[in-house]
Amino acid sequence: MTPGSGLLGGAGRASVTLLIFAVAIFALMELAPGDPMAQVPLSVPDEVKQEMRRALGLGEPAYVRFGLWLWQLCVIEPLTGLDALLGTQLAGGQSRILSWQARAPVMQIVASHLPQTLWVVGLAYVVGVAIALPLGICQAWRQHSVFDRAGTAVTMLAYSVPPFLSGVVLIAVFSVWLGWLPSIYDTTHRVEDWSDLWVQARQMILPVAVLSIQTTALIARYTRAAVLENLRMDHVRTARSKGLSEASVLARHVLRQSMIPVVTVIALGLPQVFGGAVVTEQIFLVNGLGHLLISSIEANDLPVVRTVTFLMAVLIVLANLAADVTCRLLDPRIGAHD
């Protein structure tokens, strides 16, 4: 099988998968009870609401709307993206996927919510992973020590405290009582010099702290379990008996194998950055993609929900593929003999 045909086959399989995803997402949102007019005040008469529904395109049958959405998603949006990059006119002004609440292109709204999502939620994820890995490894290394037991208690306690509690407590201490840090995230703040960067950092500290608590707990637990599993392997004992120091035993023999489940969990959590941190985004008014998704679900703004969910599905598939590739790199035996 030539690399070319392998790639083509892979692309074909991926397209089929994505098509099935699109159908499933569309079908789910169609089945789910809800009405974009539910948030319209009751003082608006029913006939007006019917007209509004018709203007949004809800008069068409489901398969027509699905086809239109798919066409817009796969053809018009990428063309519009190319137009923006290269200054061409490929999309020809055809109508893009429009949000029902804002009557504006969904991609434009997503793009405006992206920066704060990456700054806050993305950074929190990185911080969480950066703390969790050494924490879990040290816990496993010093199993049954005070550090291990305390670490377990602290991480599980932290995990069972929901973000709306930890967020409120942190705000009460640092914003209200001490007045050191702001409680509202300013999304229009532009970083142009060092003092701007400092302001940006200050407004990020609390939401990043709240978010990374959950991530840290999750990844630390999996890391600890995985490292424990591998610390007592025979080949590790052999290495120790050969006279290698604990540190190099850890680094050379244990870590590679332990990272397999850990990488899997990290990859699983990554796409959640783009849709998962709803409560924290709400408490700090970060207004990222998680908040956009949940408020669109509440308002039954189906184009936004469908499109963002589809994008998340694509991200999840990519993240998991990346995890699989990394696992194979870590342990070349995986998948070698099938």
Added chain:
Amino acid sequence: MIIKRAVAVLSAVSILAISATEALAEASGKPPDDRLTIVSWQAPSTLNPYLSAGAKDVEAASLVLEPLARIAPDGQLVAWLAEEIPTRANGGQSADLKSLTWRLRDGLSWSDGSAVTAQDVAFTWRYCTAEGLGCAQAAKFDGIEDIETPDARTAVIRFAAPRPNPYSAFVGAQSPILQRAQFAPCLPPQGTDCATVNFAPVGTGPFMVAEFRPNDVIRLAANPQYRTPAQPVFGEVVLKGGGDAESAARAVFQTGEADYATNLQLAPDMLSRMAGGGTGVIETAFGPLVEYISLNLTDPDPVHGPARATPAHPHPVLSDARVRKALSLALDRAALVEIGYGAAGRVTCNIVVAPEHFASTANDGCKTQDIEAARALLAEAGWHDSDADGIRDKDGRALTLSFQTSTNRVRQDFQAIIKHWWAQIGVGTELRNINASVFFGSDPASPDTFQKFHADVQMFASMFDGTDPEAFLRNWRCDRIPSPENGWQGSNIPRLCDAGYDALTDRLEHAATPQERAGLVRALNDRLVTDHVLLPLVARGRVSGRAQGLAGVEINPWDSEFWNIAQWHRRAE
């Protein structure tokens, strides 16, 4: 060893961080005095009130777009872009009540410098009534045949039928004037991608849009073309959305990060505690919003199949007026207000609670709870607890009611309390709460919409636009009953059919004098309430918070809260 070192490093770093933060907390500047920061926790998604009727969008748009007339906090009309309010007395309204002449002020200009003309007024009507636009405010333009523009400053509205109360179009924040030059390309069918226009409309208001991020934040700058010199006082407004009522209240009352926060639906003791801190002040205003219970006069039993909750099957229990009255007598409305709303609510026994001349005084007896009388009424109606399980029964049917409402902390508390009171008079209650996006929607597949009323008791809130409740009272006519034939569309939720009531609404349609209208409105209200089909509970007010130093705020329950934002200023400390 490593652990010890790590702990040492960590403590050093944290000490450094803390001291640095402290030092810079003083150094970092507060927001400039010239900027007004508003937190509106329901973030606006568009600035075109014709595309979205949601209060969050209408209020945000009112900073930029203005109507011909506004409604002042006392309920009186105030000429805004118009020179004066046209009435019969000054000849603005014709003798046959079929035309209304508005005259624009002299020298009005849009924020881009061009002149405001009557053509813009006529265009706004054409825009909202355009086929295929789905204008959310179309009801405001009902019955308008044409708008003539005899000259650049005069617009004559011609109605198809005589209209004693013609002040619906172009009055209030819901129907402002749009600039024809900007919005003309947005008329359907070609105007689908008008996002730039909807996000930055050109208006006559005190502010213009500098940056709009939907569902996030709006930055506005003062309008240099604003008609009153030295206004607006603030040079910049930032309207931040997102979060919830608690974070909004915190920003004004505790951290001082915002100057004004709207729609503070909080637990009353939490709100009063926050306001007690001294950094902020609560502003309340009472308009027509009323929270009430609706009793189903039809039987929602699933055994009736598709005819459930239709007038074909009257309710076996609630059709009896004595049972309904007993349910109302068991309620202690003052306790409900105290627990749920505090200063943001008032006990009411009317469905039409405001303006004052429309509020009836005939029903105030409902304000006192009378458990004994309720028990007596139920016994009189034949309901006795024959099996001593605490719930009355009659002819083998237990007096249990299903009570549903939308998911909302205060409503769930009310449900728990009302269940407790009804248990005291021997009525059993099953509680359900339904997600608001399902409850208030009209998804034909969902059995949980409020219009389908597949339960015995429902609770929610209603209000009307403007100061005249005629359209509101028409909601309970016989021809407004939701049924499977009309797709469950209809506003007569309790399925009341009273010929006398319908006759009165017809008379109201033609009543010309204010006294006659007031009398009819009160009569209609009394009919609804004495029948105990609707049990009014709380007149809910608007609650907002403002910083101590913010002056000029006059909270308005009839129009936008920002109706006089041009005059807001910071009081010198």
Added chain:
Amino acid sequence: MTEPVKHRPAPRLQRAPGLLRRRLGGHPGAVAGGLVFALICMAVFPGALLWGGDPAAVDLGNRNAPSGLAHPLGTDHLGRDMLARVLTGGRVSIAVGIAAMLLALGLGTLIGAAAGLSRRLDGPLMRLTDLFLALPLLPLLLVVMMLFRDALAGWLGPQGGVFVLIVGAVGITSWMTTARVVRAEVLALKERDFIRAARAMGVSDMGLVRHHILPNVAAPILVSASLGIASAILTESALSFLGLGFPPDFPTWGRLVSDASVYLLEYPGRVVWPGMAISLTVLSVTWMADALGDALDPRRAAPG
């Protein structure tokens, strides 16, 4: 022809009776975790009955009362006894937490193991996992509620129906992490020498899974178990918060925490008591899971 060698179970999991029990019994984590968990269960099941307070009894004359004899944990903003609410709430929370966690674990292990072992099933199953990860929770649950609520209420009565619905809803939305992790472990294990040796000996696939693979993937499964209980209890509270769970006057720990979160700074006890109950349950399950992990792996040094 010689008979095929009779398959003997690998020495990983000793069949010697009582070894597991002995290893667990000496483990302080197991003892502590087991004791705390037993205490909690006793408090919420028979304890609630003994205390006798009605969790739904509204008493408007006695709102926001501090702790006293009649109400050891005070009353809430409607005058309901906090102790009764915490104890009764525990029943549902623990039952939902454990049931949903077991469901999610079972589903996840099944799918993960199947995906890891069979190359044909790997692709479709992993894409199914990705799909479930991507689908938004609220509409998915609304659809499930809409489709199954009445049917289940018909079979099991309204309370039972909602319980099964919630357990199912939480279960089908939390199996994905376990599936991915188990699959990764299985893929790694498949290539280990002892597995290949067992295969060469002629061990059936089922036998392979039962005796060789499952005990070795126990570690991440046990981690998922402890994390799963915490997230199941909290997800149930999110469901009730959205109106999809138990009726509003039905206390559960998660609901108590989210209802009281507005009063965090004035009446912290209302948040702290149910919150601590959740945390203690989670911790005790974590200790027991860790102890089980240590016991199952004879090479992990039991604490001296």
